[in-house]
Amino acid sequence: MSAEGIHKAFGTHQVLKGVSLDVARGEVVTLIGASGSGKSTFLRCLNLLELPQAGKLAAGEHRFEFGTGRKAPDDARLALLRRDVGMVFQHFNLFPHMNVLANVTEGPVQVKGMAKAEANELGRDLLDKVGLADKADAFPSRLSGGQKQRVAIARALAMKPDVMLFDEVTSALDPELVSEVLAVIRNLAAEGMTMILVTHEMAFAADVSNRVGFMNEGVMAEIGSPDDVIRKPRNPRLATFLERFHQGHG
Numbered sequence: 001m002s003a004e005g006i007h008k009a010f011g012t013h014q015v016l017k018g019v020s021l022d023v024a025r026g027e028v029v030t031l032i033g034a035s036g037s038g039k040s041t042f043l044r045c046l047n048l049l050e051l052p053q054a055g056k057l058a059a060g061e062h063r064f065e066f067g068t069g070r071k072a073p074d075d076a077r078l079a080l081l082r083r084d085v086g087m088v089f090q091h092f093n094l095f096p097h098m099n100v101l102a103n104v105t106e107g108p109v110q111v112k113g114m115a116k117a118e119a120n121e122l123g124r125d126l127l128d129k130v131g132l133a134d135k136a137d138a139f140p141s142r143l144s145g146g147q148k149q150r151v152a153i154a155r156a157l158a159m160k161p162d163v164m165l166f167d168e169v170t171s172a173l174d175p176e177l178v179s180e181v182l183a184v185i186r187n188l189a190a191e192g193m194t195m196i197l198v199t200h201e202m203a204f205a206a207d208v209s210n211r212v213g214f215m216n217e218g219v220m221a222e223i224g225s226p227d228d229v230i231r232k233p234r235n236p237r238l239a240t241f242l243e244r245f246h247q248g249h250g
């Protein structure tokens, strides 16, 4: 998928100042940067949870262009895009009144009209994939945060997206639960899923990403291999960010 020249302002606050990103099929790209640099906003622009004021977006056969005088895309087009560009959030937002399997099958049944039996089979396969085969009948309130987040990942995968967006999906978890969620993402990467992640897990980012982008004050200040961006940064702002980061997470 690709985004070109994405601009986004909230009121007078220009949060994204022309951000571009091209992600190849099967590629894993991680976005890092200080709090407020625009990482989440950019990610949300990639499936149009936020509508940019200017820029272009292309994902599979979906094409959008934003700018003065252009009409906002209608809900039907947005829904079609979001089928193909799945997203997992910091907070899992599971349906509390549905068991785990129903949470996973809700999308395929309601949005895609998949037959219940087929959806259940798909849902069980996906729960198996995220290590929760034995939790199909459990309700979300009985799960740990790490388990909830793995259900949320299975739910997003149930739509068979071409691209997955992960927005700080381990930030709300107790430290001991982080690795089980990262392991699921790592497996998806190994299977060739195209993914764009925002994370503060720097070692994980260095390990799993094909490329890492450093966002600073609403621009993509640097993008390159994990070696160039995380391990041997040359950009002084990036070096300062990483130094502060390591001090804070020492």
Ligand SMILES: Nc1ncnc2c1ncn2[C@@H]1O[C@H](COP(=O)(O)OP(=O)(O)OP(=O)(O)O)[C@@H](O)[C@H]1O
Residues within 6 Å of the ligand: 010, 015, 033, 034, 035, 036, 037, 038, 039, 040, 041, 042
């Ligand atoms: N819906 C909104 N309305 C107004 N301002 C917003 C909105 N969403 C984000 N912002 C502002 O945009 C700026 C960038 O936020 P964003 O969440 O994209 O940053 P971030 O780099 O992801 O930071 P963090 O690492 O803290 O999540 C912040 O100043 C934030 O307050």
